[in-house]
Amino acid sequence: MQVTVKKMNTFLMFKLPSAFICGVKLKELDSQKAVVSVKHKWINQNPFNSMYFAVQSMAAELSTGAIVIKKIKESNKKISMLVTNHQGAFTKKAVGLIKFTCTDGFLIDEALKKTIETGEGQTIIMKSIGINEQGEQVSKYEFEWSVKLKSQ
Template sequence: MKLTTKANWGLKLFAWRYIPLIGFCSPRIERMDEDSLEVSIPHTWRTKNHLGSVYFGALAIGADLAGAFLVFHKAKARGVNANFAFKDVQGEFLMRPEARVHFVSNDGALIDQMLDESIVSGQRINRTVSVVVTCPTLHGDTPMATFRLTLSVKAKPR
């Protein structure tokens, strides 16, 4: 089974079990490797605002997923229990996304470091991850928004 197919099933199950609002936005993992994750959210009646662009809440959900789903994936692959949350978020909205939006985080190496440090120290580790939002069908790689989220991770071996 392809990695993204398996990850998308995991995302659907996680959303259904723990955070149904994520599932309501119909996110899809487009690309995932050790260093990066790309998630997309469609431009539909569920995710649009009154101006016809992707709603702020849907953008926040996409940034959340792009910034944290690698923690979930990497911890599972290592056989580690990892609790994670966001301590704060900063967003800059540059253009109105009026089609499917893509959220990209290239912080896989940082997440590996956080998991390693937390396992060794037994402490919660806080670092800032970055997410860039694009709308490829309308604007290519031009950023629509950027997010900086402080990710807080505490990991321990099972």
């Protein structure tokens, strides 16, 4: 089964409804890069009239996780995935349309290869950068993903 932007957004609606309700949308996905957008609005704001950090976290996580899901599906193996740690840094007030981009798809290839060969879990750290409409960075995230071959 091929993982597409449309399928991922449908998945989002049913499996991550809070992200869907807040306006998180996958816009672009290939084997190396994912772009997720979310627009600041009433439903996802904080008391300071900017985007709540948890909404930014959901969008940033999806930009990394969508690539991991895509590559796991393409491997045709039963592999579990889990965020084991994350960090976020906020550099500017998030208002308007924010796009989170991850270009770390190459990192997952070796981890999947090793977990398939050895059966041992592997971890990788993938980055996502949030950019506003003016091209300014508003936040930066790092997500530690663990992947492991499921036992038969």
